[in-house]
Amino acid sequence: MLYPYGRLSPMLGMSAAPSSALRHWRTLKRRLPAPRELITPVVFWALLALASVTGMLAPLEGRLFDLLVRLAAGPSPSAVALVYQGSGTASEALSTRLRAEGARAVVPLSPPLSGDCAPDVSAGVVRSLTVHDAEGAPCPFVEAAAAAGATVPQAARIAPDFSAATATSIPRVSDAAALSPGALRAAIDGRVALLAPGPEARVYVTPLHGADGPLEPAALQAFAVDSLLRSRAIVWAPAWTGLLVAVLTVLVLQLALQRARYRTALVATAVAALPVLGGAAAALHLAQRFVPVGAALVAIAAFALHLVLRRSRALAATLVDLDHRLTGLVQQPLSQGFDQQTDLAWEQVNRFVTQFFELRRSMMLELPPGATHMRPVVSAGCTPADIIEKRRDYRRAPYSDALVRELPTAPSRPFLPALDGGVDFIAPLIAADQLVGFWAFTVPDTTPARLDGLALEAGRYANEVAKMVLRAGSVQAPTGGTGRWPTFARLRTRLLDGAMQAREQLAAYRDVFAAVGHPIAVTDLLGRVQFANPAFEELAARTGQPLLAMSVPNMLEQLCGLSPAESKEVLRRTVLSARQATLPLQGEDVPAGHAFALRPILRRTPKTGDSAITPFDLLGMAVEITPDVRSAEAALRLGDAATQYAQRSWAVLDGVSRLLDDTSCPDAPRERITDLLERGLSDARRMLQQAESTGNGDGTLAPLELHELLQRLRHAAALAANDKRIEIRLPEHAAPPVTAVEAPLTRALGEAMALLVDDAAPGSILSIDCEVDGERVRVRLTNDGYGMPEWHIDEMMRAARSGAAAVDDSPLERLAHAATALDPEIGFELAPELGKGYTVQLTLPRAR
Secondary structure: OOOOOOOEOOOOOOEOOOOHHHHHHHHHHHHOOOHHHHHHHHHHHHHHHHHHHHOOOHHHHHHHHHHHHOOOOEOOOOOEEEEEOOOOOOHHHHHHHHHHOOOOEEEEOOOOOOHHHOOEEEOOEEEEEEOEOOOOOEOHHHHHHHHOOOOOOOOOEEEOOOOEOHHHOOOEEOOHHHOOHHHHHHHHOOOEEEEEOOOOOOOEEOOOOHHHOEEOHHHHHHHHHHHHHOOOOEEEOOHHHHHHHHHHHHHHHHHHOOOOOHHHHHHHHHHOHHHHHHHHHHHHHHOOEEOOOHHHHHHHHHHHHHHHHHHHHHHHHHHHHHHHHHHHHHHOOOOOOOOOOHHHHHHHHHHHHHHHOOOOEEEEEEOOOOOOEOEEEEEEOOOHHHOOOOOOEOOOOOHHHHHHHOOOEOOOOOOOOOOOOEEEEEEEEEEOOEEEEEEEEEEEOOOHHHHHHHHHHHHHHHHHHHHHHHHHHHHHHHHHOOOOOOOHHHHHHHHHHHHHHHHHHHHHHHHHHHHOOOOEEEEOOOOEEEEEOHHHHHHHHHHOOOHHHOEHHHHHHHHHOOOHHHHHHHHHHHHHHOOOEEEEOOOOOOOOOEEEEEEEEEOOOOOOOOOOOOHHHEEEEEEEEEEOHHHHHHHHHHHHHHHHHHHHHHHHHHHHHHHHHOOOOOHHHHHHHHHHHHHHHHHHHHHHHHHHHHOOOOOOOEEEOHHHHHHHHHHHOHHHHHHOOOEEEOOOOOOOOEEEOHHHHHHHHHHHHHHHHHHEOOOOEEEEEEEEEOOEEEEEEEOOEOOOOHHHHHHHHHHHHOOOOOOOOOHHHHHHHHHHOOOOOOEEEEEEEOOOEEEEEEEEEEOO
């Protein structure tokens, strides 16, 4: 038995699965059948055992014995000769003559078969003889065989060797006195002469061929004695051996065909009868043992029936599952606002058509499944009592006329009372090849051309009405039905309707996809473009690349300026991390200020703590050209840096100017220095104004309520924390105010909290502590998680400080970029501990 390996944690390299013994037990438990599934096999084997023990399978076993015993017609000469005594012939004299003519022994056969020693007749055929009577005394043929020197096997009954052909059958002498010495010697020479009374009128039918089949009682005993003398007597095995063969046969089939296809399994099951029959024939002719294999053949037939029924159930379950999946797929998105209850749906569709048509009267008639007569469900401007045609049989006019045309049709006979200035129509409601009802309505009288146009338009609306009613009824069918499985006709209707809805919604999604303003494309697993909106086609035309020839590595190289090795690394990391990669566009033919976003399309949404994504979890890639948000962030950080530089330059130049005013200096140098300082102050003032207009608003340090900030960030991270049952604990005492630029600090603390929540073990605690050390406030965030190697953290921080664009957009990478935007007065430390988690510490100046 093969057991699945435990999933390995990508961070620790340790098994995150349960222990090996527990995992093996769970695997075995999943493979064990449910108690409900064992009822049918237990009942079958109990009935088969009962049939084998009580002899219900005896006719089948007898036919199999007849077939097998005739397979090898034995050419061996018989060892006995049957001699009938005449009415006037003395036994002693006849015995003496028979010995003189060459008989090996002379043994009397008396009395005839009767009582407990009567042959076992099954379906009119004698196939075996009883060895002992009820008192344990041997039967006459057994005594005769023992007198002739034969060894009688220990068995309840034996079968003569019926495989002898006519030419080798037992010689019969009806009147020994009438035979010449030469003829008598030819019949009995070297054989045991069995003396029997005169021939009897009654006969027994045996498995012998043709005319040799019917045998008189003495001849039947002679066959038994001959078989014992030649050691060819066949012993019938007990009934439980046949049941054991059946169990072993089914067990071998079950083990051998576990993973076989349906046709292969069915053919192998049918062919399995040949080895069973071959083994029985070999045991019969080589070991003189007849093993009853009728139970095994019945078990093989039952196993084949089981395969057929299992495939039928699997197909039914697949269709039901497909129906449920289609239902769930098409009901959630793009809802049209209709209720999924049938009665409400009829009212809503009636209201729906009255919004688009000027109707004098409108009535909906429902055709229940399997019925031929309709019932009115909703009406407007009339009542069900107004219907003149009382039968309401859709097979009769005027319904049949509309059904033939499949369009709104004027009734051929009065349907509703005549209405001045109105024209009646009846429209069939057909969806997915199923008639769900009819729509009867009256429109104002107008020109024939206008009426024809209204009829065509109403027919199109009738199709939509039928779809909505059918879908509403299909939703209620699984709960309202009494059967376990829906009928295949209804299931086919549901599948056709679900497929049609899926196609409609796919077309709607494609339209929405194509209407998006910025370029978007979807590629397959090999990176080839499968679908692109018009904006992406324009981008491909601008870059001079045929759309069919474009691939994801090619786009990364041409649009982002990456080398082949870099593009492959970006693609690989995007797939394995299951996260979006965003890189800035480079080149003359690409839109400025935009980024290349690459997102994997997965078969399933990865859950927190799930195993690593493999390349074969990928369905394709989504490529999108979006405004470069990271360029805006870089500009923001540059603006912050320029603001700080301008502030410091202004402060330095202003201090030098004041110092110069307080210092004695000659006038000429003072004037030159003052002129230089004024120009420097003017440049610093202009730089400060430009930096503030580019930066994050004001870019200045300001007092911040740290405790309120931490509360807001905990509320923002609550959703992700609750999914993993993580408790975020704030400081017990309110943190003092600090001095910092709000936007960078908020982003850094938020990304730190997101990283620790993502890394934390389920059910753990994320602690936030504050410590005041003079004019500094230390904020420490710790978790109980997995951590990362320090060298990996160093690489992330180094790449963020160098201004490199993020590739996998992980929480760790986002925190590293956020830390680089902090004010230099704020200390930032990120300390990982492999197997235990992270510690993030920010040292902030305390507000005065």
